[in-house]
Structure formats: C-alpha cells, structure tokens
Amino acid sequence: MAMFIRVDIDEAVQGDEALKKNLVEACPVDIFALDGGRIVTVDANLDECTLCDLCIQAAGDRVKVVKLYRD
Amino acid sequence: MRLYEFEAKEVLRRARVPLPKSVMARTADEAAAAATEVGGPVVLKSQVLSGGRMKAGAIKFADDAAAAKAAAAEILTITVSGQTPTGVLVEERREVVQEYYAAVTWDGRAKRPVIIFSDMGGIDIEEVAEQHPEHLSRTHISNLAPLSDYQAKVAVSRVGVTGNDLGPLTRIVAALTRVFVERDMTLAEINPIGKLADGSFVALDSHMDMEQEARGQHADLLRSLGIPDEDTRMARPPTEFEIAGAKVNDADTRGIAGNITEFDGNLGLIIGAGGGSLTLFDAVQSAGGNPANYCEIGGNPSVAKAAALTKLVLSKPGVEKIAVMMNVVSNTRADMMARGIVKGVIEAGFDPAEKIAIFRIPGSWEDEGFAILRKYGVEFVDRSVSMHEAAARAVAKMATT
Ligand code: SF4
Numbered sequence: 001m002a003m004f005i006r007v008d009i010d011e012a013v014q015g016d017e018a019l020k021k022n023l024v025e026a027c028p029v030d031i032f033a034l035d036g037g038r039i040v041t042v043d044a045n046l047d048e049c050t051l052c053d054l055c056i057q058a059a060g061d062r063v064k065v066v067k068l069y070r071d
Numbered sequence: 072m073r074l075y076e077f078e079a080k081e082v083l084r085r086a087r088v089p090l091p092k093s094v095m096a097r098t099a100d101e102a103a104a105a106a107t108e109v110g111g112p113v114v115l116k117s118q119v120l121s122g123g124r125m126k127a128g129a130i131k132f133a134d135d136a137a138a139a140k141a142a143a144a145e146i147l148t149i150t151v152s153g154q155t156p157t158g159v160l161v162e163e164r165r166e167v168v169q170e171y172y173a174a175v176t177w178d179g180r181a182k183r184p185v186i187i188f189s190d191m192g193g194i195d196i197e198e199v200a201e202q203h204p205e206h207l208s209r210t211h212i213s214n215l216a217p218l219s220d221y222q223a224k225v226a227v228s229r230v231g232v233t234g235n236d237l238g239p240l241t242r243i244v245a246a247l248t249r250v251f252v253e254r255d256m257t258l259a260e261i262n263p264i265g266k267l268a269d270g271s272f273v274a275l276d277s278h279m280d281m282e283q284e285a286r287g288q289h290a291d292l293l294r295s296l297g298i299p300d301e302d303t304r305m306a307r308p309p310t311e312f313e314i315a316g317a318k319v320n321d322a323d324t325r326g327i328a329g330n331i332t333e334f335d336g337n338l339g340l341i342i343g344a345g346g347g348s349l350t351l352f353d354a355v356q357s358a359g360g361n362p363a364n365y366c367e368i369g370g371n372p373s374v375a376k377a378a379a380l381t382k383l384v385l386s387k388p389g390v391e392k393i394a395v396m397m398n399v400v401s402n403t404r405a406d407m408m409a410r411g412i413v414k415g416v417i418e419a420g421f422d423p424a425e426k427i428a429i430f431r432i433p434g435s436w437e438d439e440g441f442a443i444l445r446k447y448g449v450e451f452v453d454r455s456v457s458m459h460e461a462a463a464r465a466v467a468k469m470a471t472t
Binding site: 003004047048050051067069070 | 373374375404406407410413414417439442443446
C-alpha cells in the first residue's frame, strides 16, 4: 500500500491515446501502466514518485500528484 | 580481502624477499611428499585466514616424511577460529638467532601509509608498542612521491639496527612496502623476519590484506595465485544477517546499501554518505552506544531499498531502536530516505515515533523529508546538529528505554 503518494488521473485522460502512451513513457519510476487499454497507477511504485512533475507537464491538470503526508 | 600465508609468501617471493623453502599440501599424502621435497626437519602450518594457529595446535613440527604425514592429517582436522584449513604449508625449519617485525599499513589519522618495524619480532606487536616502545619505529611514507629504499632504511635504523644487518633488512622492508603500495594492500606484514646463524634473513610468516575494491585492478595477480573470483576471502564467513543485507542491496540497483556488517549491540544503524558511516559508527561508540550493525547507505537508494534495509535491521534480535544518520546529502534525497525508513518501520510492525531514535539526513529535499517525519512524530535534526551530537542523542535515548 502506498503511504506517501497518491496519483489521481482524470477520466478525460482515458480518451487520449497519445497522452496515455506519453505518461507511461515519461514517468521515471513506472507509476503509470496500461491495463486493458486504460491507464492506471501501479500501487507498488507510487511511493517511489520523485515529484519530478513530468506527468503534470504532459497532462496538465488532468493528473494530480498528491503528497499524503502534507494533508 | 585476505591472502593465505602461502599466497602472501608467493607474493613476497616474486618481490625477491628471501624465504625458507616450502611446498603447499592439500592432503596428508601430499604433505609427506612435500616434506621429502623440502628435505630435513619441517614445520607444518595450517592455512587459514585467521590468527591463533599455534594456540589451536595447528602448527606442528616433523623430522621426516612419515611424521609430516601424521602431523598434516591432524592439522587438517583442526578448525581455527571456526575456519577449516585449505591445506598445510610444509616449510623448511630454520633456526633463528633473532626475530624482527615489519609491516606496512594505512594510518588513517596521518592519511598516509606507515612502515612499522621492530627488532622484537615473533610476538604480539601491540605488546611491543605498549611495553617496549623504543623497540618499534613508525615511518610514514608519501602518497605522492615515488617510493625510495631510503624510507625503509630509516624505518629499520630507527630501532638501532646497524652494520651488516641494515642492508638486508632494508631490502626486505623496501620490497614489502612496494608490495603494499603497488598491490593496494591494507596490510602487508612479515612476522617474524628471522635472522639465521649465518647472518642472512628470511621471512618466516606473512599476512596480507588487499583492498576489496582493488580486486579488479589486481585480477592478474589473483588469477596467478589461483584465487577464483567467487572466493570472497573475508576475515570470517558472512553471517545470515550480512547475507540478507547483501541480498537487499542486490535486489534493487537503485542506490547502495553496502558493507552491511553485524555487531551485537542494541542500536540499529542506517548510516552513510561521503564517509559518514565510519564517522557515525565511531560517534555512536564514543558516546557509549552499542551498534547492532554497520552499513553504508547512499547513492539515492529507492524507497523500497531503504525500507528493506530498515526492516532487516529491525528484524535483528536485540535491536531496540534505529538511528538514521547521514552526512549532508546531495545526490541522495532526504525525503526518499524518510519515506523508506518510515515505511520499513511501519511494515515491521512498529511505531516510527518510538522506534527511530533520531533522524539526521540534512541536504537535498530535506523540507519534504521533515514534513514526512513530522507527520509520523519522528525526532529529526538538521545540519545545525553535528553527526557526533546526533549520535549522542540517539545513545541517550537508548539509556532511557
Ligand atoms: S511526478 Fe514524476 S515520478 Fe511522480 S508520478 Fe509524475 S512522472 Fe512519475
């Protein structure tokens, strides 16, 4: 279970094939993956998030990286 | 990595240090043949990587091949400090009129190699240093300037050696020093150098440790000595804890959790960064603490790796708390370390606030790290608290539990 990071993906991303591919490729710690055509987060890798913002640069406000320890 | 005596002597032989005639034997039959080849009375010495052979009865004398066979058969069954002998060195027995000691090692305080020489060889050199300091010389050599035999001569003459003995002893010490420098040794020792009745000198026993990291550099030498790559040659076999530590490191290529070594204390250590491990380990001890382990974590390990190391340290019987301390970090991220440590503690079933005696990882991303630690109630300090002070605080907490 991820303890420190949650990544929220807006439903609108699911319709954007290029963006989904981009997210999977961009994240340095494999937090995004394709599962039956849907983009999902890989729970085992969430806490490795480096807060690099590459996903946000790719998806804008359609992806949110939430620091659970800041709530 | 440590060399067996027979390997160290081969290194010395190639460096033209005079040695008694000897043959390595792996079985009692080979020892009998070796005794015949050497001729005359022989000494048979167990080949193990630890000291204490004489005390353990693993050095014996024989006058002929039959006696050598019997002695070797017995020696091969004797474990010395838990080590099974790899064989027996059958060596010509030489009567000596005086024994000397020579070693070259690294002086961490002076940050230079030092030649240690004594005209009281064959006994514990620490004892000589304490009780007969006038019989022991320490001569530092330069890290940069080329080696000169003159430095060896100074080392030998400082204990009062003069006349005909000075030249041959100087040549032996100079050769030993070259071996130390050229082969990246941490220790090159001959104890004793024996002076024979005819005035000549021979190296009777030798002990050599090479930098583990220099193995690749000296692969040619190790290969020629018959040492395979998988032969780690540590001073003692790794413990289960240490084997598990190596697996933690190997399981994830991100960062390093290296040199995990087991001790019998109650304070687990997650320490590292730029030589910080050694300083922090010493700081814990000098504050009166009892480390449960040593380790070197750094190189920006993953959260998973830091968590796995934490869980391993906490799983060690007798560990009451852990101290997480590093030098100021730049490439390692304080927040990723905080995540890994807190996660490891929780997954091990403990409360981070209670189990982590102190967290001192100042440097990159420390504010994010501090936010994590604050949330879990862990005591943390920044760089305004020295490594020694942080270690002392962790030790003080142990005293109150
Ligand atoms: S911030 Fe970086 S590491 Fe984190 S999910 Fe986005 S791309 Fe991956």
